[in-house]
Amino acid sequence: MGKDTPDRLFEPLDRDPLAQRIAQTITDAILAGRLKPGDRVTESTIARDLGVSRSPVREAARLLQSAGLLVARPNRGFFVRTITADDLDSLYELRNCIEREAAARLTRADAAVAIPQLLQQLEVMRELASDGHLIPQIRADLQFHRLICEASGNKRFLSVFDQIASEMQACFALFERLFINSHQIVENHLLIIDALRSGDPEAARQAMDYHIGVARTDVVARFRALERNQGV
Incomplete structure (x- = not known):
């Protein structure tokens, strides 16, 4: 690296809260009953409806998986969790x-x-x-x-x-x-x-x-x- 280029261990984070906003939108849909327990959360459909790429939708789904609202099924995607x-x-x-x-x-x-x-x-x-x-x-x-x-x-x-x-x-x-x-x-x-x-x-x-x-x-x-x- 040149003298004017600082050494970095990590790249700067993207501060765009888009994934968080999408996660809240999905949460609101669950609470309002538009997404029912067991429903599949289709990344492509949500991305199309919201006018965004699939990447932040996938990140939002992972956030909601961590929060306990969605579950991931191998090779099938994310689904609204069924709570007993x-x-x-x-x-x-x-x-x-x-x-x-x-x-x-x-x-x-x-x-x-x-x-x-x-x-x-x-x-x-x-x-x-x-x-x-x-x-x-x-x-x-x-x-x-x-x-x-x-x-x-x-x-x-x-x-x-x-x-x-x-x-x-x-x-x-x-x-x-x-x-x-x-x-x-x-x-x-x-x-x-x-x-x-x-x-x-x-x-x-x-x-x-x-x-x-x-x-x-x-x-x-x-x-x-x-x-x-x-x-x-």
Whole structure:
């Protein structure tokens, strides 16, 4: 190399977020039900519809495979993952492990700073519960819990929660009758806020155990019933 050419171990990265945008577009299609469990994600069709090359579509599919929304089958391509009741139950179990400790950690930090934001999110959830649209309700509910993980200060909690949330959104979007009383679900979040206000880590853990535990029992049971009815 000449004197004016710096030595490089790696080439500069392409900063174009095209693959991420395509991944979000595919995710939105899954959540909206336009792509169903088991559907093939055809690179050529998506590339044609979006007016892009197949390369960023393939990269987006790999991102969604890592997120648990797609599965790759040898010589066949990518398919929308079929999520079972057992998968959902495992997600709830993992979610509770993270969120109960995030809540406890928040009480040991400064929960008073996070509570106004949580109350604001609760108002958003109340408005959406009256609208009757499932997907925005799911996203708002998960955002409430994400705020707790974020405010806890543990970035690992937040990272794992984001992956879990993507899978749970896709799962809930498949079965719109999983939730029968949206208003009651929203108000149940007040128990978490009260526990955070107490400043007691164990109270925060118990509140989250109860909140997620009730949802886990109810939603997984409904999911299993739907699986039986659909012959899964």
